Amino acid sequence: MQPSPRHPKKPVRPSALQAESLQQTRREHASEIAEDYVEAIADLALAQGEARVVDLARRLGVTHVTVNRTLARLQRDGYVTARPYRAIFLTAQGHALADTCQRRHATVVSFLRSLGIAEKAAEIDAEGIEHHVSTETLAAFERHLRRATRR
Amino acid sequence: MQPSPRHPKKPVRPSALQAESLQQTRREHASEIAEDYVEAIADLALAQGEARVVDLARRLGVTHVTVNRTLARLQRDGYVTARPYRAIFLTAQGHALADTCQRRHATVVSFLRSLGIAEKAAEIDAEGIEHHVSTETLAAFERHLRRATRR
DNA sequence: GGCAAAATGTAGCACATGCTACATATTGTA
DNA sequence: TACAATATGTAGCATGTGCTACATTTTGCC
Numbered sequence: 001m002q003p004s005p006r007h008p009k010k011p012v013r014p015s016a017l018q019a020e021s022l023q024q025t026r027r028e029h030a031s032e033i034a035e036d037y038v039e040a041i042a043d044l045a046l047a048q049g050e051a052r053v054v055d056l057a058r059r060l061g062v063t064h065v066t067v068n069r070t071l072a073r074l075q076r077d078g079y080v081t082a083r084p085y086r087a088i089f090l091t092a093q094g095h096a097l098a099d100t101c102q103r104r105h106a107t108v109v110s111f112l113r114s115l116g117i118a119e120k121a122a123e124i125d126a127e128g129i130e131h132h133v134s135t136e137t138l139a140a141f142e143r144h145l146r147r148a149t150r151r
Numbered sequence: 152m153q154p155s156p157r158h159p160k161k162p163v164r165p166s167a168l169q170a171e172s173l174q175q176t177r178r179e180h181a182s183e184i185a186e187d188y189v190e191a192i193a194d195l196a197l198a199q200g201e202a203r204v205v206d207l208a209r210r211l212g213v214t215h216v217t218v219n220r221t222l223a224r225l226q227r228d229g230y231v232t233a234r235p236y237r238a239i240f241l242t243a244q245g246h247a248l249a250d251t252c253q254r255r256h257a258t259v260v261s262f263l264r265s266l267g268i269a270e271k272a273a274e275i276d277a278e279g280i281e282h283h284v285s286t287e288t289l290a291a292f293e294r295h296l297r298r299a300t301r302r
Numbered sequence: 303g304g305c306a307a308a309a310t311g312t313a314g315c316a317c318a319t320g321c322t323a324c325a326t327a328t329t330g331t332a
Numbered sequence: 333t334a335c336a337a338t339a340t341g342t343a344g345c346a347t348g349t350g351c352t353a354c355a356t357t358t359t360g361c362c
Contacts, residue, residue: 017275018191018278019211021275021277021278022212023212024278024279025278032176033319040169052339053340054338054339058170059169059170060169060173061169061171061173062319065321066319066320066321073318084341085327085328086340112288115291115292115294115295116294117291118287121287123172124168125283125285125288127172127283128172128179128283129283132278132279132280136268136272136276137263137266137273137276140268143267144266177319177320203309205308205310214350216310216312219311219312220348221348224348235311236311236356236358237310
């Protein structure tokens with residue numbers, strides 16, 4: 001193959017819609033964990049004044065080591081503040097993200113419940129689904145909920 | 152801390168429902184990519200007789216290198232057969248998975264469309280959502296679709 | 303046949319996530 | 333205060349996914 005030595009290699013252009021969708025999904029996945037963490041930190045702060053590494057580990061179902069490393073990344077990205085051996089707190093940016101996630105989570109759960117899905121299954125599915133719900137789809141869920149309530 | 156030298160360390164037991172849900176989500180994520188690949192391979196086989204690495208790369212929006220390594224894993228796990236410089240084919244197991252995914256994908260898209268979501272957004276969201284839809288939720292989607300159709 | 307383009311393969315890097323094992327700091331309490 | 337339990341931190345490994353750069357094979361065509 002002629003390696004076309006001039007062009008540094010143009011990025012693969014996915015022509016298909018599916019490629020675009022999958023790339024979107026991959027991007028979302030990168031932020032899913034951040035969302036889960038800030039949401040958990042917000043909950044814990046509310047419930048017991050502060051969030052500790054152990055609490056997060058228990059809550060998220062991972063070891064404290066994983067929590068620790070992920071917190072370093074969240075701190076790097078400006079979502080939390082943390083000092084060694086101290087509690088973890090959300091930054092303004094972290095709070096904003098947490099609020100968004102909590103509202104979205106609640107909406108998704110309510111929506112699934114309104115379809116007749118049992119509490120536990122709704123919770124489990126919502127955890128997986130919520131990160132992939134676009135603004136448009138979330139709005140559609142809310143519309144549906146209003147209709148269902150009005151009835 | 153007393154290291155309790157006898158017990159090899161019992162796995163962290165997540166007491167909270169959220170921990171369980173998140174672990175479920177992580178398990179699902181491990182199989183998402185396999186699902187995307189077998190689905191693409193099935194489509195390509197139908198459309199042009201066989202699936203090649205380049206086709207998959209274009210379709211999935213990644214480089215051929217990534218396709219290559221992922222195919223090795225899929226082969227290891229029994230979903231595809233592949234020989235160097237040859238086309239890729241699904242095993243019986245791969246076909247079964249592809250069928251399931253295609254049906255589920257179609258259901259999720261139809262469902263989102265029935266909520267008034269535009270074609271493109273429905274496709275994009277479906278790619279992210281479909282992997283996290285439990286049997287129960289999928290059934291609820293189908294129920295909803297039947298109701299909407301009947302009307 | 304033989305050359306060039308296309309396709310495929312391989313090496314090696316980066317990053318994210320998970321883990322176990324072990325080290326260190328903090329804390330509760332005798 | 334001092335010890336033991338708890339919490340937190342660090343080192344190092346595995347796996348999965350993505351990439352670029354380069355090597356090799358296959359294929360189309362003169």
